[in-house]
Amino acid sequence: MERYPEKIALFSPYDFALPGGVNEHVTNLHSQFLLRGLQSSIVAPVSSSTMPEIPNFIAMGKPLPIPTGGSVARVSLSVWLRKKIRNLLKDENFDVIHLHEPFAGAITLSALLPPDVSQDTARVATFHSYGGSQLYKVVAKKILRIYSDRLDGRIAVSEVAKEFICRYLPDEYEVIPNGVNVDSFRNVGGFPHLKDGKVNILFLSRLENRKGLRYLLMAYCDLKWKYPNLRLIIVGMGDLDAESSRILGERNPQDVILVGGVSMELKLKYFKSADIFCAPATGQESFGIVLLEAMASGTPIVASRIKGFTQVVDHEENALLCAPKDVPDLAEALARLIEDPKLRVLLSEHGQAAVETYRWEYVSEKILAYYQRILNLNARKMSYV
Numbered sequence: 001m002e003r004y005p006e007k008i009a010l011f012s013p014y015d016f017a018l019p020g021g022v023n024e025h026v027t028n029l030h031s032q033f034l035l036r037g038l039q040s041s042i043v044a045p046v047s048s049s050t051m052p053e054i055p056n057f058i059a060m061g062k063p064l065p066i067p068t069g070g071s072v073a074r075v076s077l078s079v080w081l082r083k084k085i086r087n088l089l090k091d092e093n094f095d096v097i098h099l100h101e102p103f104a105g106a107i108t109l110s111a112l113l114p115p116d117v118s119q120d121t122a123r124v125a126t127f128h129s130y131g132g133s134q135l136y137k138v139v140a141k142k143i144l145r146i147y148s149d150r151l152d153g154r155i156a157v158s159e160v161a162k163e164f165i166c167r168y169l170p171d172e173y174e175v176i177p178n179g180v181n182v183d184s185f186r187n188v189g190g191f192p193h194l195k196d197g198k199v200n201i202l203f204l205s206r207l208e209n210r211k212g213l214r215y216l217l218m219a220y221c222d223l224k225w226k227y228p229n230l231r232l233i234i235v236g237m238g239d240l241d242a243e244s245s246r247i248l249g250e251r252n253p254q255d256v257i258l259v260g261g262v263s264m265e266l267k268l269k270y271f272k273s274a275d276i277f278c279a280p281a282t283g284q285e286s287f288g289i290v291l292l293e294a295m296a297s298g299t300p301i302v303a304s305r306i307k308g309f310t311q312v313v314d315h316e317e318n319a320l321l322c323a324p325k326d327v328p329d330l331a332e333a334l335a336r337l338i339e340d341p342k343l344r345v346l347l348s349e350h351g352q353a354a355v356e357t358y359r360w361e362y363v364s365e366k367i368l369a370y371y372q373r374i375l376n377l378n379a380r381k382m383s384y385v
Contacts, residue, residue: 003375005095005122005368007039009088013105015063015074017048019237019261021289022100022128025157025178027054032364043088045076045107060085060107075105085110089121096371099125102151103144112147122374124153127165127173130286130308141168153374155367160307161286174370178289179363182355185296190273198231198255199338202274202299204267205281205290207238212280212304212324214243219280219331221251227338230255235270237261271297275344276337279303282324288312291319292358295351300344302333318351 012026033040041056045063061076099108102125148169156162156173205211277294285308301319313319322329
């Protein structure tokens with residue numbers, strides 16, 4: 001008899017009160033499951049009681065800021081949550097327990113610690129990152145393998161993420177990419193005050209060193225002399241790094257707008273207000289979700305030629321790619337789009353066509369099919385016992 005997943009728990013290790021790629025992935029997957037009439041729950045730590053209401057959200061612990069991979073992850077490290085999670089799994093008897101970044105914090109790791117609550121329950125993990133948790137570097141592979149062996153299925157969001165996790169835990173991984181709500185990015189207008197004839201370059205990301213903002217600032221300062229009609233819009237949470245602050249202070253470029261963190265509603269509007277989207281990241285990107293968002297918005301892209309990005313966009317087809325940390329190369333790519341509106345239109349059209357395959361409707365269907373495959377495989381194994 002074929003089994004179909006009807007009751008699903010999605011675990012995130014990260015503070016669900018703050019935006020981030022993994023949490024957006026989990027939220028969208030949860031929404032798709034609810035639309036299909038499935039019983040889906042989210043289990044995650046949360047730092048604020050004022051976060052938007054999410055159906056079937058189960059708050060689990062308080063997060064702490066932990067430096068990792070050039071970023072800061074807000075995760076719970078509380079060992080006291082183990083009993084609470086074990087009781088939750090026993091009481092709810094989920095068909096699938098889906099752990100996102102299973103070794104990134106106590107929430108997801110604790111779901112692997114209890115003995116199997118039901119032989120019918122499938123434990124599936126998705127590995128999102130390239131660089132990953134510090135746990136991979138400090139914990140012996142033998143210990144990681146003990147916990148990894150409790151998984152029934154393994155997903156990586158890209159070949160790059162798969163390549164990274166296989167260094168530590170070689171196994172079979174299904175590659176299923178991130179998704180994007182295409183229609184949300186298309187069916188919105190930009191800010192009227194930014195549609196004033198200037199060419200808007202948008203940087204939208206957390207303000208971390210690996211996102212490469214300093215290189216964009218140097219390129220922008222050079223370009224601004226030749227193209228005085230330029231504007232740079234910087235959107236993202238965090239503080240400017242010391243080098244970016246120095247560039248702004250010493251060169252004092254005009255028409256630079258520092259926005260800070262924004263809601264999803266405003267994020268959509270900034271994409272729609274941009275003439276060029278620039279992602280000058282230097283590395284450690286497992287998947288270019290922000291590139292999908294730009295393509296869904298119809299915004300032409302200039303991005304670094306790094307692993308993760310090159311799996312999402314193609315040079316001269318739906319983006320212009322340049323060498324990471326190479327300011328002249330970045331400036332040249334931006335100048336091409338500044339000078340050539342027809343090329344901007346061409347990249348935009350090709351990007352909007354390419355992003356269609358990443359609709360969450362299709363991605364969630366692939367994940368559900370994978371759940372079903374794992375559940376049926378487990379059922380067949382049990383029939384031989």
